[in-house]
Amino acid sequence: MRLTVRTNLAMRALMFCAINADRTVRKAEIAEACNSSENHLGVVINMLGQTGFIETTRGRNGGVRLKVAPEALSVGQVFRVFEANVPFAECFAGSENHCPLTASCRLRGHLSVALEAFYSALDGVTLADLVRDNSGLRTLLELETA
Template identity: 55%
Template sequence: MRLTTRTNLAARTLMFCAVNDGRLVRTSDIAVRCNASTNHVARVVQQLQAEGYVETLRGRTGGIRLAKPADRISIGAVFRIFETEIPFAECFDEVRNTCPLAATCRLRSYVVRALEAFYHELDLVTLDDLVRGNCGLMDLLAMTPDFSSGCTKRPLEA
């Protein structure tokens, strides 16, 4: 199984917003820190906003931020939004399925069970689980150092 780029960017975007909680962040900042195209991030942000995960504020001083607390954002729910548009295999696509085995193949039912188990595990993970206490992530994504968190290394005194 391989996640789409959009799903990966959605997770990165949400982690960026969670690390910078309480601040408005720009899609261009997310793109730079997460090694992504600004256009791709903007499309992901638009979908995250439509689904109620982030709120956006337009204008020169605008940006995005989480629309709900990180501990109420299920990673499984987010992944479903971005992954369900693309069928896992040809036989999962009711319109374009041309597989001659579809009517008798047992593999599909096992794949369905495996996908359900995958999403079940991700349903147990919140955005907060991904960022809380993750000093490496905070050091990479924080817009300003937060010395109170104990994560960012303080500069050596001369």
Template identity: 50%
Template sequence: MRVLMYCAAHTERLVTKHEIAQVCNASENHLAQVINQLAQLGFLHTQRGRNGGLELARPASEIVIGDVFRHLEQPVPLAECFADVDNTCPLTEACRLRDLLTKAANSFYETLDPITLDALVCDNVPLLDIIAPQAKCSGRVSVAARAKGTDSALVINEGIH
């Protein structure tokens, strides 16, 4: 998510793995794997070479956070009974916990489904002050940039505070 949020805050240019690693305190090796996966899933566009970097493959307003988590957080068994192949639990048929955990996981994704990347990043002054003090979001100037006296005002996103 940090990679996507950083790219959403820098829509005016390609960003590099190195700068994301520095700002987000992340390993470049780990970021390389995440970036590759996000590109394969169609969330990022990457460009190799001397002037290369990465950017969002589509507008931040079209990237649904629930979709990102569904793709990135591969179905990890919350308990042994969720593993189809390795399940040796003798309680599976009578256990009510499995159904509760399934409902909880579904609720998690349903909570994220109405949220877009744009809603997480744009007009989030504390975030933009960290990752992009002069950033633009989806072609609109951030509140952080406006507060510093640059460009015009941002249309405020009421979705997330």
């Protein structure tokens, strides 16, 4: 199993916002710290904003900040938003499924159970769990105060 780049960037951006919770951060700051292009990050930020995880402000003093408390945002919630439309295997791909075994194969049912267990495990992990008392992450992501 491999996460999409968008899911990975979403978690990086959320951790960046959580570490810098006392301020509005700019997309360029997140992109630099998270080793991402601003364009790719822009798509992720847009999706995070649409889900209500962050709030965005346009303009000269604009940027992004968490809209949800880190304690209330589970990693499972984020992963479901970004991974839900990515089929785990061909048999999950709807009209794109061309597997000749689909009608008789029992693997899909077991994969569904395993995927739900994966998401359920991540439901128990919050954004706060990832950043709380994490001095290494703080060193990497915290912006200097002006």
